[in-house]
Amino acid sequence: MTSNSILIEARGIKRHYLRGSETVKAVDGIDLEIHAAEMVSILGPSGSGKTTLIHLLSCLDSPTEGSLSINGKPVAGLKEDELTKVRRGVLGFVFQKFYLLPTLSVAENVELPLLFYRQPVRREETMAVLRQVNLEDHARFMPNQLSGGQMQRVAIARALIIKPKILIADEPTGNLDTENGIAVFDLFRALVREQGISVIVTSHNLVFGYRADRIITLADGRIVREEKGPAAA
Amino acid sequence: MRFISLALKNLFRRPVRTALTIAGVALAVAVAVSLAGFNLGYQQAIERSIDRLGFQVMIMAKGCPYEAATMMLKGGTGLLYLPADTFAQVHSDPEILSITPIFIGIAEKQGSSIREDSSSAFAVLTGVEPKTFLEMKPWLEFQSGTGFDGGKWFSPDATDEVVMGYEAATYEQRKVGDKFLATVSPYGQAEPVSKEFKIVGVLKRTGTQDDGTVFLPIKTAQAFFNRPNQLTILGIKLKDFSGGNLQEFESRWIKLPEVQVVSLEQVKSTLVMLIGTAQVMIVAVTVIAILVAIIGVINTILMSVYERTGEIGVMKALGAFRGDVFQLIWIETLGVCLAGSIAGGVIALGGAHLTEKAIKAVIDIGIQGSIVTITWPVLLGAFAGAAVVGFFAGLYPAWRAASMLPVDAIREGIG
Numbered sequence: 001m002t003s004n005s006i007l008i009e010a011r012g013i014k015r016h017y018l019r020g021s022e023t024v025k026a027v028d029g030i031d032l033e034i035h036a037a038e039m040v041s042i043l044g045p046s047g048s049g050k051t052t053l054i055h056l057l058s059c060l061d062s063p064t065e066g067s068l069s070i071n072g073k074p075v076a077g078l079k080e081d082e083l084t085k086v087r088r089g090v091l092g093f094v095f096q097k098f099y100l101l102p103t104l105s106v107a108e109n110v111e112l113p114l115l116f117y118r119q120p121v122r123r124e125e126t127m128a129v130l131r132q133v134n135l136e137d138h139a140r141f142m143p144n145q146l147s148g149g150q151m152q153r154v155a156i157a158r159a160l161i162i163k164p165k166i167l168i169a170d171e172p173t174g175n176l177d178t179e180n181g182i183a184v185f186d187l188f189r190a191l192v193r194e195q196g197i198s199v200i201v202t203s204h205n206l207v208f209g210y211r212a213d214r215i216i217t218l219a220d221g222r223i224v225r226e227e228k229g230p231a232a233a
Numbered sequence: 234m235r236f237i238s239l240a241l242k243n244l245f246r247r248p249v250r251t252a253l254t255i256a257g258v259a260l261a262v263a264v265a266v267s268l269a270g271f272n273l274g275y276q277q278a279i280e281r282s283i284d285r286l287g288f289q290v291m292i293m294a295k296g297c298p299y300e301a302a303t304m305m306l307k308g309g310t311g312l313l314y315l316p317a318d319t320f321a322q323v324h325s326d327p328e329i330l331s332i333t334p335i336f337i338g339i340a341e342k343q344g345s346s347i348r349e350d351s352s353s354a355f356a357v358l359t360g361v362e363p364k365t366f367l368e369m370k371p372w373l374e375f376q377s378g379t380g381f382d383g384g385k386w387f388s389p390d391a392t393d394e395v396v397m398g399y400e401a402a403t404y405e406q407r408k409v410g411d412k413f414l415a416t417v418s419p420y421g422q423a424e425p426v427s428k429e430f431k432i433v434g435v436l437k438r439t440g441t442q443d444d445g446t447v448f449l450p451i452k453t454a455q456a457f458f459n460r461p462n463q464l465t466i467l468g469i470k471l472k473d474f475s476g477g478n479l480q481e482f483e484s485r486w487i488k489l490p491e492v493q494v495v496s497l498e499q500v501k502s503t504l505v506m507l508i509g510t511a512q513v514m515i516v517a518v519t520v521i522a523i524l525v526a527i528i529g530v531i532n533t534i535l536m537s538v539y540e541r542t543g544e545i546g547v548m549k550a551l552g553a554f555r556g557d558v559f560q561l562i563w564i565e566t567l568g569v570c571l572a573g574s575i576a577g578g579v580i581a582l583g584g585a586h587l588t589e590k591a592i593k594a595v596i597d598i599g600i601q602g603s604i605v606t607i608t609w610p611v612l613l614g615a616f617a618g619a620a621v622v623g624f625f626a627g628l629y630p631a632w633r634a635a636s637m638l639p640v641d642a643i644r645e646g647i648g
């Protein structure tokens with residue numbers, strides 16, 4: 001792999017919180033590179049710093065120390081809207097709690113990012129991403145008519161509509177059963193294989209977590225293990 | 234999809250809360266619109282009512298001129314009389330264009346009455362001299378149609394003929410040729426006296442106090458009430474009705490004992506001022522209603538912002554700028570305010586009649602016709618006002634929402 005295929009590069013990043021008089025070292029010196037078209041899963045027990053790390057990697061949060069560049073751009077010291085600009089078009093997000101807007105249909109939820117991108121809605125494209133998550137026949141449904149697994153797939157389609165280079169998913173299987181969880185991870189792998197998207201996904205569940213190219217295990221804000229997954233070439 | 238439709242859909246998530254907030258705004262707008270309508274209307278109404286008295290100057294018994302004026306307008310209580318020879322003294326004044334003597338008395342309530350409301354508990358008997366009275370009120374016309382044809386004024390010395398105003402006739406269910414029985418308590422006599430009159434004409438509706446009046450020849454009225462040498466009012470039109478001229482006229486006749494000269498311009502401004510005082514209260518109520526509505530709007534929108542903390546964080550993660558979130562919340566606020574202002578405008582229009590009744594109940598100055606005039610400019614003004622209020626009320630919640638950091642928002646949302 002060449003260096004220009006590096007999408008995210010983190011060097012010694014730290015994120016410390018002050019909790020009363022105590023300093024919580026949620027992320028405590030991590031070096032990490034995310035390359036194009038790879039699926040990285042970040043494992044670790046609850047409180048090990050997974051969420052904090054991927055919020056840093058996706059510049060939703062800023063490191064207290066260390067350097068970070070996204071798509072070749074250093075992000076240190078950028079303001080919120082500037083960070084948003086860096087994220088736009090590069091990063092897609094999926095969250096544990098789905099966060100579909102209850103007043104919008106499945107298709108409208110998927111199209112929501114286009115509103116913020118000031119891009120026209122093209123229903124064929126909406127249907128195309130819904131097809132990728134196997135929900136094209138649910139376009140007119142409202143979120144409350146869907147199962148948890150279906151809602152998470154709508155959230156994935158919403159992340160895909162802006163054609164991101166990297167998909168970031170924090171505990172996407174946290175609210176799903178094993179079957180739906182496996183389906184989500186298989187979908188991620190297909191996206192990596194077929195569209196060259198990179199996926200960073202956290203999980204505390206090893207059953208899903210190992211279905212990746214690279215598996216990084218955290219404990220106390222540090223990487224304690226890094227291994228190639230069974231899915232790696 | 235647009236920001237507007239997204240914002241409006243958000244408002245429907247909590248329909249009851251949104252509806253209550255809109256109702257609060259609607260109430261404030263309704264009060265404000267009614268107040269503005271009243272502001273526009275009452276001055277005109279006062280002027281209209283007083284202009285319809287037909288004369289510019291009154292000579293009446295000494296007393297509070299304001300009371301005297303309202304008495305004239307209401308045709309009601311607290312009558313004071315002046316000596317009848319005042320007419321003889323004044324009527325040759327060279328400045329007078331025309332002059333008419335008027336005698337007003339109150340008859341007791343009729344047994345045949347159908348309605349029991351207090352305003353019709355008595356009948357106003359007004360003694361006039363048809364010829365000069367009509368010089369003041371050339372617009373008086375007789376009702377026509379079955380039962381009303383052939384209406385005419387009584388001859389000045391008829392003793393048993395009356396002409397009825399539109400409402401008086403309707404109220405007593407009388408037509409031309411019918412009998413009218415009046416019972417009065419003559420001055421200085423213990424026992425009431427009844428007398429039967431013949432109705433020789435019924436007047437068309439004028440929208441003034443004349444509608445509720447029963448007219449009879451002035452001499453007959455004076456005799457009936459046993460006040461043969463008394464008058465209630467001298468109504469006067471001057472040849473030149475300008476400030477200086479009026480003052481001269483006034484100073485000429487103010488010397489007479491027992492009488493006062495009252496210009497109706499003066500009465501108008503007194504009444505306008507009187508209502509202006511009452512208005513301070515109404516304005517205070519309006520301001521309170523508006524403040525309560527604004528607080529309600531801010532509170533509702535803030536609550537919905539906090540409820541959607543996680544969602545707002547996610548929108549930011551999905552690519553929304555601060556300005557986008559700001560815009561969204563702001564449109565919601567504006568939406569609530571504009572919906573409220575439309576509802577309030579409709580309420581104010583629909584309730585104008587009730588408002589009118591309420592105002593008249595509080596400050597009854599005997600003005601006839603509508604004193605609340607709700608016009609398009611008033612409604613558009615309320616709409617614009619609501620937009621401005623929404624504009625400012627939305628700033629804080631929108632700013633709060635825009636300032637939520639995506640990480641905190643998402644974490645908080647996960648709880």
Ligand SMILES: Nc1ncnc2c1ncn2[C@@H]1O[C@H](COP(=O)(O)OP(=O)(O)O)[C@@H](O)[C@H]1O
Binds near residue numbers: 017025026046048051
């Ligand atoms: N905003 C915060 N303030 C203080 N401590 C925090 C904050 N966010 C996370 N932490 C702490 O940082 C540590 C790592 O949290 P997190 O990244 O959520 O771990 P994980 O996602 O692996 O469960 C935890 O001890 C957590 O309590």
Ligand SMILES: [Mg+2]
Binds near residue numbers: 050051052171
């Ligand atoms: Mg976590």
